[in-house]
Amino acid sequence: MNSAGSIKFLYAAYIATWLIHALYIGSLVRRYSRLRRQMKDLGK
């Protein structure tokens, strides 16, 4: 496969990597805010 044709695979791999990291960090932030809310409710 020529370089121009295969470059899209390079971009796909890099995008996929950061997409997975972003999704995971997003899930961590979501879980954090949920726990903080629960902690606040318990404090009331």
Place this chain on the structure above:
Amino acid sequence: MKRAFPILAVLTALLLAYAFYQALWVAPTDALQGDVYRIIYYHVPSAWTAFLLFFINFIASVEYLASAKPSTKRAAKWIVIAIGIAGCVAAYVVPLPAGIRPSAIAMTVLAIPAFYFLIGKYFPEQNLDLLAVTAAEVGVVFCTIVLVTGPIWARPVWGIWWAPGDIRLTSTLVLWLIYVSYLVLRRFSDSAQTQKLAAVLAVFGALDVPLVYFSIWFFRTQHPQPVIGGGGSMDPRMLHVLLISWMAFLCFAFLVCWLRYGLEKLRREVEEAEALESLLEPSGPAAQTSKARVPLSRGIL
């Protein structure tokens, strides 16, 4: 420590940006594969980081299991020292397959006592399980990246997305499945023995890591030789960029682990506070809704 996090996050972002620049614009183009080979700068560091995290999970799980009794703890300490010494001697005495450097084996084996004592020093008994679950979850994320970027790289180079039956690919998939099942076990089990069961599963799961790494030497596989500690060779400029990339991903993994560790600590604090509230107010709202409420361990993990 909380103040250090944003500073470290900025430094890691800069390092990741530098590694990205080096990977795309500074590293030379491969004569055979062209630019697509640059996937190596994300694929290989992710694999090394995943292995390291699974290794930390293994050591933390062993220490967690050993901490049950003082006698087991003492025995585990001596067993770990013996493994380090015996492994080092064996690496230089036992004939190894061509391509495996004895120094690489000796260093890997020595990492067992080194990590065992470091983790034991900085993580008290009650935090070992926290560390184990943190390392496993972040390790699964990095292993997922390996399994996603691998086929994306294989398609233009090998002409196929996946080589069915290939031992390196299959054992990596099995490794991922083992650690996903570890997380699933922790998520759905309500037993008081969950932490112990998960630790046992982690010890068995870690046995797959050397199989993944050494499969290249012992079985016929489509996967190329490793670039460090093995028979593969690499342009020094490419190796330099690869190591920068790994450093960047290690810093990133450390920050993510920090976040995940804090989250797990907070989750346990909330669980304890809920239990305390239920005890203090048996007829209060917490007690009335405790049955209807989804347990935190299910909702958060």
